[in-house]
Amino acid sequence: MSLAGLFPIDKWNFKSQSILSNLPEDEQAYLCANMLEQRYSKGEIIFREGAVASGIFFIKKGKVKKYQVDHVGKEQIIYVANAGELIGYHAILADERYPDSSATLEECVIAFIPKEDFLTALERSAVLPRRLLKALSHEFAVLSNSISVFAQRSVKERLAITLIVLREKFKEETAPGTEIMINVSRSDLANMVGTGIENIVRFLTEFKLAGILVTQGKKICISDVKKLIKVSGCGNER
Structure with a gap:
C-alpha cells in the first residue's frame, strides 16, 4: 500500500540515493578509480564517531544505522540508511x-571511496556539488523535523512514526506481492524512538491487540497502516 496522500514520508527520509546516480562517465571514473567493495556482517561497525574521516561509503546492499552514544553509553539512532545511499560525506565536506558512528543492521555490501577521490570528483564536477547541496538542505529539514517530533510527540506516537518509516525502507527490498517484514531488534527500535525496551514491548503488544501489526519473532509486519498513521498523529501533514 502506498503512503501517497496518507503520510508525509519525504519529511522523514534523506535523499542521498540520487547523489551518485547517472553521473557523467568521466566523473564516475574519478569516484570509482580506487573504490573498495567490502561485505559486512550484521552488527559490524563501519566507522566510529570522532574517527579521522578517510573517505565516504556507498551502501550497495543492506541497511545501516547512523547513531551517537551518550555519556552513559546509550545509543541514539539518528537515521537508517538504505541501499543506494551515501554515508560519511558530511565529515569530508566539513574537513x-x-x-x-555507523553500523550495519543486516548483512551489507558497502563500497568505500577514498577522501581524495571524492574531493577530486567534487572539484571537477558540474553536477555533484549541486546534488550534494540539495541533499544537505533536505537532510537539515528532516533532522529539524525529527528534533521537533522528539520534543512534542509521545513515545507511542514516535514509535508509530518510526514503524511507518521503517516499513517504507524494508519495502524497497521486498518483492511485489510479498508481505513487508520489518527486521529490527527491540533494542535498536528503542534507540530510534528514544525510550526503553519495556515501552517498545508494551506498545507493540497494544498495537497487536488493536490489529495494527503482527509479529514473527522479532520481525514486525504492519497489517493496518492506516490505523498506524492515525496513531502517529501525522496523517495528511504537509
Whole structure:
C-alpha cells in the first residue's frame, strides 16, 4: 500500500540515493578509480564517531544505522540508511572527524571511496556539488523535523512514526506481492524512538491487540497502516 496522500514520508527520509546516480562517465571514473567493495556482517561497525574521516561509503546492499552514544553509553539512532545511499560525506565536506558512528543492521555490501577521490570528483564536477547541496538542505529539514517530533510527540506516537518509516525502507527490498517484514531488534527500535525496551514491548503488544501489526519473532509486519498513521498523529501533514 502506498503512503501517497496518507503520510508525509519525504519529511522523514534523506535523499542521498540520487547523489551518485547517472553521473557523467568521466566523473564516475574519478569516484570509482580506487573504490573498495567490502561485505559486512550484521552488527559490524563501519566507522566510529570522532574517527579521522578517510573517505565516504556507498551502501550497495543492506541497511545501516547512523547513531551517537551518550555519556552513559546509550545509543541514539539518528537515521537508517538504505541501499543506494551515501554515508560519511558530511565529515569530508566539513574537513572534520566523523560526527557520528555507523553500523550495519543486516548483512551489507558497502563500497568505500577514498577522501581524495571524492574531493577530486567534487572539484571537477558540474553536477555533484549541486546534488550534494540539495541533499544537505533536505537532510537539515528532516533532522529539524525529527528534533521537533522528539520534543512534542509521545513515545507511542514516535514509535508509530518510526514503524511507518521503517516499513517504507524494508519495502524497497521486498518483492511485489510479498508481505513487508520489518527486521529490527527491540533494542535498536528503542534507540530510534528514544525510550526503553519495556515501552517498545508494551506498545507493540497494544498495537497487536488493536490489529495494527503482527509479529514473527522479532520481525514486525504492519497489517493496518492506516490505523498506524492515525496513531502517529501525522496523517495528511504537509
